[in-house]
Amino acid sequence: GAVVSQHPSWVICKSGTSVKIECRSLDFQATTMFWYRQFPKQSLMLMATSNEGSKATYEQGVEKDKFLINHASLTLSTLTVTSAHPEDSSFYICSAWTGGLEKLFFGSGTQLSVL
């Protein structure tokens, strides 16, 4: 299947710092990418829809100033967690539709731990 690359796989940071997570579609162009947050033993919670060349669409309850999303090219979307706090610790994962909106593939996820 198509490849979606996500980096870093895990990150530990101090409270108050910012963390950037990258999501890349390696062998296809992705006009739309999604960012999710997943708590242990729970489902995928959609945070925002990232649209290439335009502003992201955030789900209700997600702070857009805290979770900055940029989709500057057809193969790259970034999620920046600003002024991270321990409650932001979670597994963050991106996904992207392949060309023609045929199938949805996921990145490998990023485990964020804020101390």
Add this chain to the structure above:
Amino acid sequence: GENVEQHPSTLSVQEGDSAVIKCTYSDSASNYFPWYKQELGKRPQLIIDIRSNVGEKKDQRIAVTLNKTAKHFSLHITETQPEDSAVYFCAATGGSYIPTFGRGTSLIVHP
């Protein structure tokens, strides 16, 4: 918006038995229904999907059925193996192309 219900939340079977996971959805406009398998700490992997113009699809030991009238779809795994143990998610996608996921089913296959 779309609402997807998934049952059961936990399913325990003996190796070799069949496993069935069921999902219902609310938006009649939904037309794409993928299933994902997620192992602990890893990404969800697409294992099979079905579109609304098809009633059933099979890939080796895995099959998915769709009943558009009743708005439900199911995942069937035959001859289960210990390596099938994982969390399985269903999803429904309509015209907005934003998939809505079920809560997940933790499948445990006992050797």
